[in-house]
Amino acid sequence: MQRWTQQLGAVSTSRVLACFRASTLLHHHHHHQQMRHHVTLTAPTPRQSRLRAIDAARAVGLAGRPTLRALSSNAAGAQDHSPKPTTHEPAAATLPPQAITPKDLDPARFDMAKYPPRLVRNFSIVAHIDHGKSTLADRLLEVTGTIERNKDNKQVLDKLQVERERGITVKAQSVSMFYKNKGETYLINLIDTPGHVDFSYEVSRSLYACQGCILLVDAAQGIQAQTVANFMLAFDSNLSIVPVLNKIDLLHADAARVTKQMQSVFGTEPEEALRISAKTNLGIDQVLPAIIDRVPPPSGNPDAPPKVLLFDSWYDDFRGVVCLIAVVDGSLKVGEKITSVHSGLSYEILELGVVSPERVSTTELHTGQVGYLITGMRSTSEARIGDTLHLFQKPVEALPGFKPVKPMVFAGVFPMEQAEFDDLRKAIEKLTLNDASVTVHRESSVALGSGFRLGFHGMLHMDVFQQRLEQEYDANVIVTSPSVPFRAEMRDGEIKTIESPAEFPDTSFVKQFQEPVVIGTLVFPEEHLGAMIDLCQRSRGEQVDLSYLDETRVMLKYRLPLCEIVTDFFDAVKGVTSGFGSFDYDEPTFVPSKLVKLDIALNDVNCDALSVILHDSKAQEHAKSICERLAETISRQMFEVAIQGRIHSKVIARATVKALRKNVTAKCYGGDVSRKKKLLDKQKEGKKKMKMIGSVELSKESFLSVISKAR
Numbered sequence: 088m089q090r091w092t093q094q095l096g097a098v099s100t101s102r103v104l105a106c107f108r109a110s111t112l113l114h115h116h117h118h119h120q121q122m123r124h125h126v127t128l129t130a131p132t133p134r135q136s137r138l139r140a141i142d143a144a145r146a147v148g149l150a151g152r153p154t155l156r157a158l159s160s161n162a163a164g165a166q167d168h169s170p171k172p173t174t175h176e177p178a179a180a181t182l183p184p185q186a187i188t189p190k191d192l193d194p195a196r197f198d199m200a201k202y203p204p205r206l207v208r209n210f211s212i213v214a215h216i217d218h219g220k221s222t223l224a225d226r227l228l229e230v231t232g233t234i235e236r237n238k239d240n241k242q243v244l245d246k247l248q249v250e251r252e253r254g255i256t257v258k259a260q261s262v263s264m265f266y267k268n269k270g271e272t273y274l275i276n277l278i279d280t281p282g283h284v285d286f287s288y289e290v291s292r293s294l295y296a297c298q299g300c301i302l303l304v305d306a307a308q309g310i311q312a313q314t315v316a317n318f319m320l321a322f323d324s325n326l327s328i329v330p331v332l333n334k335i336d337l338l339h340a341d342a343a344r345v346t347k348q349m350q351s352v353f354g355t356e357p358e359e360a361l362r363i364s365a366k367t368n369l370g371i372d373q374v375l376p377a378i379i380d381r382v383p384p385p386s387g388n389p390d391a392p393p394k395v396l397l398f399d400s401w402y403d404d405f406r407g408v409v410c411l412i413a414v415v416d417g418s419l420k421v422g423e424k425i426t427s428v429h430s431g432l433s434y435e436i437l438e439l440g441v442v443s444p445e446r447v448s449t450t451e452l453h454t455g456q457v458g459y460l461i462t463g464m465r466s467t468s469e470a471r472i473g474d475t476l477h478l479f480q481k482p483v484e485a486l487p488g489f490k491p492v493k494p495m496v497f498a499g500v501f502p503m504e505q506a507e508f509d510d511l512r513k514a515i516e517k518l519t520l521n522d523a524s525v526t527v528h529r530e531s532s533v534a535l536g537s538g539f540r541l542g543f544h545g546m547l548h549m550d551v552f553q554q555r556l557e558q559e560y561d562a563n564v565i566v567t568s569p570s571v572p573f574r575a576e577m578r579d580g581e582i583k584t585i586e587s588p589a590e591f592p593d594t595s596f597v598k599q600f601q602e603p604v605v606i607g608t609l610v611f612p613e614e615h616l617g618a619m620i621d622l623c624q625r626s627r628g629e630q631v632d633l634s635y636l637d638e639t640r641v642m643l644k645y646r647l648p649l650c651e652i653v654t655d656f657f658d659a660v661k662g663v664t665s666g667f668g669s670f671d672y673d674e675p676t677f678v679p680s681k682l683v684k685l686d687i688a689l690n691d692v693n694c695d696a697l698s699v700i701l702h703d704s705k706a707q708e709h710a711k712s713i714c715e716r717l718a719e720t721i722s723r724q725m726f727e728v729a730i731q732g733r734i735h736s737k738v739i740a741r742a743t744v745k746a747l748r749k750n751v752t753a754k755c756y757g758g759d760v761s762r763k764k765k766l767l768d769k770q771k772e773g774k775k776k777m778k779m780i781g782s783v784e785l786s787k788e789s790f791l792s793v794i795s796k797a798r
């Protein structure tokens with residue numbers, strides 16, 4: 088690292104950090120490593136260049152990039168394998184000489200006692216993807232001297248690859264900035280939030296550490312589905328909202344129209360909205376003063392016993408568990424002993440500090456401040472998000488904490504070849520080390536062998552995980568079509584959760600079934616209204632609201648069954664609106680539903696792996712499509728093969744394999760073209776490996792044609 092630093096010499100801090108970031112990605116294969124904090128440097132390998140492009144079409148409105156996480160790659164941490172000395176020297180002096188620090192790093196700046204709550208502001212930026220959140224964050228970091236000004240106005244920070252390609256921020260981060268306003272220096276903490284509501288759990292926990300937020304809207308595009316969803320989260324958290332119109336440099340920007348939209352949807356006064364261009368720096372100077380004026384300081388009590396919110400955590404190879412904390416009341420000092428309300432376990436504070444943009448250790452953190460904390464915690468499972476920490480033997484009332492989220496989308500993940508099972512297991516273990524929200528169960532399938540059943544918050548969460556698996560661990564995986572959890576209210580009153588068709592109960596004991604539904608928000612040009620309503624109706628949607636944002640844009644709200652949107656709804660929205668529509672949805676709730684289990688039998692033998700749970704009204708069509716697809720891919724055997732779709736034992740669809748014919752290419756399933764191709768190549772290798780269902784031989788390809796995409 089030293090060598091690189093020297094070579095880079097005068098290059099800006101952020102560029103150096105970007106190099107760290109790039110190298111981080113390449114190292115995942117070998118290290119148990121939190122991706123944000125790995126700084127070992129090596130030259131890029133060809134693997135990086137081989138990594139494939141992502142099918143942008145699958146992520147409707149999900150282009151763009153996040154920023155803050157790259158900033159927290161801790162240059163100092165990699166050098167320093169032991170806990171920092173707990174001296175009272177200024178923080179900067181304790182950093183090793185190789186550490187990357189802003190040129191003007193001023194030790195006095197990090198004397199945290201200088202920032203009482205009235206001089207602290209904690210805020211985040213919420214925006215629809217691509218509206219310029221990362222660019223604005225970069226500008227604010229430059230204005231405050233936290234990073235150097237980047238002459239080309241290009242976004243210099245490298246990112247987790249999947250984040251770059253998908254254009255989403257996955258994990259929350261925070262960065263502290265120091266800003267002079269009217270003769271006083273403020274400590275301003277920008278807390279980054281993931282942009283997508285799939286991660287609303289992370290959005291809300293980060294918002295919890297804030298008192299205000301910037302609601303950033305692209306002045307050309309106007310309000311989009313995610314703007315609405317994120318606004319609701321901020322509104323529910325009682326945050327002061329600073330409306331900001333970005334991209335006013337664009338020729339087709341229409342600030343007046345978008346201000347009107349914001350007034351009608353969010354009730355913000357037109358004169359409240361700042362008009363800026365994060366790209367050209369226009370109006371950037373107004374932003375922090377507006378934050379200082381309009382966002383209230385944190386309201387904690389400096390004299391009360393310390394009460395601390397733990398709102399994020401990650402694992403760092405060198406330092407162990409690093410927690411992001413917001414000090415609600417009182418102060419913390421290095422060397423003190425703290426206790427977790429959740430677990431009752433106590434720890435010594437080994438290191439405290441702020442992220443600005445590297446971790447800078449300080450001896451104290453005071454009321455209202457946001458920073459990091461290192462204790463002797465061994466695993467992130469001890470650092471429970473939403474936990475309250477207090478001084479040892481000085482208990483405080485716990486903060487509300489966060490609801491643990493239940494997984495809402497499940498998918499089977501299998502190695503392409505059984506020999507790769509162990510590698511897959513290790514890769515999944517590593518990834519879940521830093522994303523504890525993914526649930527993992529072993530699963531085995533007749534056709535696909537041993538694998539895992541993983542549970543995710545939502546579709547995007549699943550896609551991101553799958554891509555990280557493939558990109559960072561080079562894992563060749565087969566991902567089955569996503570499914571959602573259902574419930575059965577039994578006659579004896581018990582509520583059973585059904586996470587897979589195998590758990591579908593005997594219907595004679597069931598009073599009613601329930602399925603998860605969401606309220607989806609769709610924003611699109613009005614000429615697509617008819618097609619969009621059609622799409623929603625086909626997806627068993629119920630209209631909740633229809634309103635006009637202005638003369639040309641419609642906002643539609645539909646109650647939609649989650650199982651109808653987990654497969655290709657995003658694609659469909661994109662298709663129907665020629666790419667101009669955006670879609671987002673809120674947390675699912677369970678409602679009564681008429682569910683059935685569809686079995687597929689080959690010459691009278693049920694093939695478990697092909698069973699699905701679905702709505703009664705969809706069973707016929709689905710059964711027919713599966714039977715036909717199987718008939719196309721099952722090669723001729725010595726005898727006729729009868730394929731049947733059955734509910735209980737009633738046959739609702741059938742197809743027959745009669746004559747010998749060439750194996751046709753499997754129907755396309757989700758994913759981008761290169762992934763598909765890779766999969767097809769792999770399948771060719773695996774074709775010889777037939778499975779027996781009763782007396783019928785079934786190839787992996789046949790399974791995939793049905794399992795990889797169920798409808």
Ligand SMILES: Nc1nc2c(ncn2[C@@H]2O[C@H](COP(=O)(O)OP(=O)(O)OP(=O)(O)O)[C@@H](O)[C@H]2O)c(=O)[nH]1
Nearest residue numbers: 151152153217218219220221222254334364365366
């Ligand atoms: N013309 C113009 N382009 C801008 C402006 N701000 C950002 N952009 C561009 O808009 C695109 C998206 O900006 P990002 O900052 O990456 O968007 P984002 O909201 O952070 O995206 P996510 O992190 O994925 O949510 C980039 O190509 C930026 O260069 C602006 O003020 N004017």
